[in-house]
Amino acid sequence: MEIRRGIPVSPGIVVRQAFVLDSEDYRIPRRFVADREIEGEIERFRQAVKAAEAELIGLKKEVLHKTGTEVVPIFEAHLRMLLDGHMHEEVTGQIRDNGFTAEFAVSRVFRKYSKSMKAVRDAFFSERVVDLFDIQKRLQRTLLGKQREDLSHLTEEVVLVAHNLTPSQMATLDRKKVLGIALDAGGRTSHTAIVARALGIPTVVGLETISIDVSGGQIVAIDGNRGIVVVEPDESALDGYRNAESKYRDFSRSLIKYRRLSAKTTDGVRIRLLANVEFPWEIKNAVENGASGIGLYRTEFLYAEDPRKLDEETHYETYKKALEAVAGEELVIRTMDIGADKLLGADSLDHVPESNPFLGCRSIRLCLEDPDMFKVQLRAILRASALGDNLRLMFPMISSLEELRQAKLVLADAREELDKKGIPYNRNLKVGVMIETPSAALIADLLAPEVDFFSIGTNDLIQYALAVDRGNERVASLYKATHPAVLRLINTVVRAGQKAGVDVAMCGEMSGDIAFTILLVGLGLKNLSTAPTAIPEIKQVIRSIDTKDAKRIARRAMKFQTSEEAAEYLMEKTRKILPEVF
Amino acid sequence: MEIVKQLKLENEEGLHARPAVKLVDTANRFECDVTIEADGREVNGKSMMSVLTLAAAKGTVLNFITRGADAREAMDAIEALIVSKFGEE
Structure with a gap:
């Protein structure tokens, strides 16, 4: 028996035999002979x-x-x-x-x-x-x-052990057969983690050498709640994990009843739970999980093919379908948020690799560099806004007031173009910004008068505030949501929003982690947007807390000097409400 | 017969691939067992994979143990190889 600790990225517990994908993606199908x-x-x-x-x-x-x-x-x-x-x-x-x-x-x-x-x-x-x-x-x-077999032809239920998985491997894996995932690479916010959560597969990442240490066919237990992987558990551990697996399954089923219940605290304060989605098909899943809208609709998948061929109609049709799927609930569309390499294709002639892409020309910066391309998406969003005033538009990666103004100027241009052609759109379309750079968080008071809402994107906010690349396994452990600097930045944004009467939401991974729910409610956040599968759990926490208690807990959490103390404290408080999960 | 000898690696590469090939080839020319000991670890001197796990760099002192009828000849050949710095320098 060998116990390994990694980063839990998708909750749940499962014990099955391992299917190991090595660097050449083959696996050992059979262990014993007569x-x-x-x-x-x-x-x-x-x-x-x-x-x-x-x-x-x-x-x-x-x-x-x-x-x-x-x-x-x-x-x-x-x-x-x-x-x-x-x-x-x-x-x-x-x-x-x-x-x-x-x-x-x-x-x-x-x-x-x-x-x-x-x-x-x-x-x-x-x-x-x-x-x-x-x-x-x-x-x-x-x-x-x-x-030699591949992922799409699994015949039995397995846990998948690999160095890393490409988005296309994630997209094609058989959910009925792959019941758990353990990876060498990755962090909480890696793409694999996001997709695993969306699919509801218990997953632990950042295990460094698990794909070398486990052989195909060995029994592996994955605890996606605590980030623990046990290789060849001994009999008592095996019993324990099998038991935990069925208990957790019962617990997940019991959460379904929360679907129709509202996310109200015990003292009657309503928290809106929204979902982050990437693909249109996830919207249905989100609504089934009880989301009261989509707080973050990522549009990057549209750019996965050849962006130069991406026309306004494709954008429009996609948004129209998304609007139909949310059935009148809120839908926040985030404008394109990718790096220059993805847009041009890494092998394109125009593509000059940036030495520091996360600080380079990505996201809104790339859009502002090429307003004509940006306007294609903006016109499509505006046109879709005529179909329902539940649609909102959000700019990512804003780092200064000038940038916000520039983005709004391009939006005004797009409106004018539609006006000229007599094409209708919602003139009161709500426009917000993602707060995901420390600079934007610190000047939230200056941004507030010029927007309708804020949405705190914790993934990038933490990465930039702590100078940690969340995808780099060597430093991923330094990525801490409870770092005092992060908590202060979040608090600053919430206060600025409250003062200006601007809605504040959070749409980063942090809002989907139940360990932080009490803190976030206590800080005064009323809108949390998370992975669809996290919604029932978050709802259960919200329904068990009183806002006065939450405020007290948040104040206390803000006072710790280290991220570990704060994390430990919040975990402790959450454990009291949801003992099944920790 | 058993012979034990301490030998120091003086060549630049230590037991990298090329010298390791020569050492393993030399050891395999003889019938006797060849054991290499370093830092309290013993490996089979006829096994390329095991010899590589020694990760012996320049300056490492290794204990060679040969056991068997031609232990003397084997040790002489190994010593000559190491003293000649694997004939490369």
Whole structure:
């Protein structure tokens, strides 16, 4: 049994066998063979070594021919590793003694070697792990033959263990078969995390080496509430987790009853719970989970194809459909929020890579650089606004008053163009800004008179305030929502909004984490926009608290000197309300 | 027969891929067991994978143990290889 701690990004508990995707995305389908098959299995391994040897010798000749003698020693070393008698003994021993399949035995033995190589401090030696993987791949390719399977053809329920998952892998995975996810990479706000929450799959990320340490077929428990992954749990732990899994399932089902109940505190203060969505199909899911509208509709997915071909009609049709789906509830559309690399395509001729893209020309800055492109989206949003006054528009990444004014100027231009053509739109369209830079938070009082609402985007706000790249696993642990600096920035925005009579919402990941619900209500936030699946839980917390208590707790939380103390304190207070989750 | 000898790696690369290949090849020419010990860890000197996990850099002192009928010849060959800095420098 091995216990690993990572970052919990999507709640829930599950115990299943692991499906490990390695860097080449193959997996070991079967772990054991019958006794009578053992000799055949050993023979398969020998044949695989022979085939790999032939491949390597062929490669060596080819390389010698192409590049001269320089690279040959690498292949010499690979050959020695492949033909290592000691390794062969270990593999055949595992097959003979444990009845493992050749694939599984190879994977076990190579993991052992790669672990001890990785432990080495000398970079040259620890990088030899790459050679090991290379040899292992050669062997597995032969052993697995046509059996290599991918994510879309799972036959049994599994937890997925991988280094990282691409958005397209996330999009195609089978929700009925993938019941949990554990990843080496990532942080709370990585794309994978956001999608996992949207799909409601218990997920722990930032586990650094889990994809190397776990072999396919091993039993793995994932606790997406606490960020714990247990590899091969012992009997009592296994019982505990199976029990917790069914309890949590019951708990999730019990939350469904909260759908129709309102999100009111015990003293009758109504908090509006909205949903963050990326894809149009999520809106239905959000409404089913009891969202009273969409607090953040990300429009970036529209730009995933070729942005130059993205026309006003495509925008308009998408927004129109979204409006139909929310059925009269609020819908906040955020204008395009991507970096220059995504818009131009990284291999485009116009694309000059920025040395610091998060501080570069992204989001609203990119839009203001190309007002004609920006106006395509703005005209479409304006046109959609004629269909219902529940639609709102929001500018991301505003960092100064000038920028806000400039954005509003482009919007005024777009209105004028529609006026000229006599195309209708809602003249009272509410326009807000996302507060996601520390500068915007600190000048919220100056921005307030010129907007209808604020929405605090905590992901970027925390990243910029703490100078931490949330996607970088080496510093992800420094990303702390309860850092006193973050709490002060949030408090500043809420106070500025209250003073100016401007609605303040929060749409970052922080608003979807039940550990912060009491704090946020206590600070005076009345609109929380979260991942759809988080809504029932948040609602349950809200229905259990009194705003006077929440205020007291928030005041106390603001006084801690370190993020750990504040986090610990808030966790403690939440645990009292929702013991099932912690 | 068992022979034990302490040898220091004086070549620039230590036991990187190229010298490791030569060492493992030399060890495999003999019947006897070849064990390398460093920092309290023992590995099979005929196993490329194990030798690489030693991560022995320049200046590392290694204990070589040869056991078997041709232990003497094996140790002589290994010593000659290491003293000659793997014939590369």
